[in-house]
Amino acid sequence: MIHPDNWKQQLKQRLRCAEDFHPYFTLRDDEKKFFSESELHDSFAVAVTPYYLSLADPQDPRDPVRNQFMPSAKEFEIKEYESYDPLSEKQCEVAPGLIHRYRNRVLLRVTNLCAVYCRHCYRRGFQSPPYDTINGERLDKVLSFLSSNSGIDELLLSGGDPLILDDEKVLHIIDAVRSLKKKLIIRLCTRIPVVLPQRITRVLCRELKKRTPLWIVTQFNHRQEITDQSTRALSFLTDAGFPVLNQTVLLKGINDSEEELYKLFSNLVILHVKPYYLFQGDLAAGTSHFRVSLEQGLALYRRLKVSLSGITLPFYAVDLPDGGGKVLLTESSIIKKDGKWYCIKNYEGKSYYYPAEK
Numbered sequence: 001m002i003h004p005d006n007w008k009q010q011l012k013q014r015l016r017c018a019e020d021f022h023p024y025f026t027l028r029d030d031e032k033k034f035f036s037e038s039e040l041h042d043s044f045a046v047a048v049t050p051y052y053l054s055l056a057d058p059q060d061p062r063d064p065v066r067n068q069f070m071p072s073a074k075e076f077e078i079k080e081y082e083s084y085d086p087l088s089e090k091q092c093e094v095a096p097g098l099i100h101r102y103r104n105r106v107l108l109r110v111t112n113l114c115a116v117y118c119r120h121c122y123r124r125g126f127q128s129p130p131y132d133t134i135n136g137e138r139l140d141k142v143l144s145f146l147s148s149n150s151g152i153d154e155l156l157l158s159g160g161d162p163l164i165l166d167d168e169k170v171l172h173i174i175d176a177v178r179s180l181k182k183k184l185i186i187r188l189c190t191r192i193p194v195v196l197p198q199r200i201t202r203v204l205c206r207e208l209k210k211r212t213p214l215w216i217v218t219q220f221n222h223r224q225e226i227t228d229q230s231t232r233a234l235s236f237l238t239d240a241g242f243p244v245l246n247q248t249v250l251l252k253g254i255n256d257s258e259e260e261l262y263k264l265f266s267n268l269v270i271l272h273v274k275p276y277y278l279f280q281g282d283l284a285a286g287t288s289h290f291r292v293s294l295e296q297g298l299a300l301y302r303r304l305k306v307s308l309s310g311i312t313l314p315f316y317a318v319d320l321p322d323g324g325g326k327v328l329l330t331e332s333s334i335i336k337k338d339g340k341w342y343c344i345k346n347y348e349g350k351s352y353y354y355p356a357e358k
């Protein structure tokens with residue numbers, strides 16, 4: 001028997017294989033095929049918390065929550081332009097797990113563990129076993145980089161999901177970097193408010209509050225994910241004074257309609273969460289079934305710009321392949337459509353290519 005508020009029990013009792021899912025869902029053929037053939041492929045881990053599973057309608061095989069956690073054999077289809085490191089993070093790694101792409105900020109992957117393995121994840125290439133979490137030696141290397149690079153004024157704590165770690169570990173990492181730079185802006189990037197909201201406790205928020213400036217960045221992709229529990233988790237965070245930003249991934253068959261995104265963003269603003277980015281799908285291996293074409297994404301965003309207010313409308317953006325970095329997507333940022341490719345200029349004026357097909 002799981003106590004619904006016990007996050008550690010939720011983690012322990014995650015569902016991971018076809019047998020775990022059978023009591024809840026009749027598996028579709030593509031889902032069955034994933035489980036029967038996963039060992040033949042370089043497949044991405046499966047795990048879902050009982051809480052997140054409970055948000056899916058078991059009678060609806062196309063449920064938008066189910067499709068984010070339930071694997072499909074479509075993941076075995078790898079397009080020639082897809083990659084296990086679509087943002088070329090490895091190229092920008094200056095210490096283990098520390099990515100330095102932009103002049104004044106770094107991203108630190110503190111673990112490769114997540115509470116739920118989202119099927120659309122672009123970091124899937126880093127999140128296979130062996131599972132690991134930053135240790136003292138790696139943290140020392142991060143601190144050494146920060147102390148010799150005075151221009152860094154922002155650190156993104158990412159993963160995996162940093163909040164899968166217990167309070168002591170998370171606070172230790174924050175304290176270590178904070179001891180070097182008192183005014184370092186920390187962005188805590190986590191999907192925990194969506195998939196395991198019980199993890200956001202008043203105790204955690206009280207401790208984090210002693211370690212500001214700290215911003216929370218989360219990922220709600222569908223309004224079905226806004227529940228009493230996630231609302232409570234968000235209120236703990238906002239009551240403690242943290243700005244909360246949301247990054248939604250544009251996902252085919254899940255949220256690629258004006259109506260769905262309008263409702264999602266409006267509901268988030270009511271909860272004091274700022275819709276920050278709407279991301280065009282990255283070119284991660286085995287995720288083409290989730291990608292909306294750039295043409296459709298631009299048309300959808302044009303309509304959202306008319307219907308949503310300034311505080312409700314996020315930026316529409318893409319992380320360019322081959323390490324081009326993040327760019328805002330507008331009709332004018334796409335300089336030409338060359339056969340099967342869009343050519344997009346990055347922040348340095350360099351050209352990068354994104355496929356016209358999904």
Ligand code: SF4
Nearest residue numbers: 114117118121160191
């Ligand atoms: S929580 Fe984030 S890092 Fe983990 S699988 Fe989901 S999208 Fe990827």
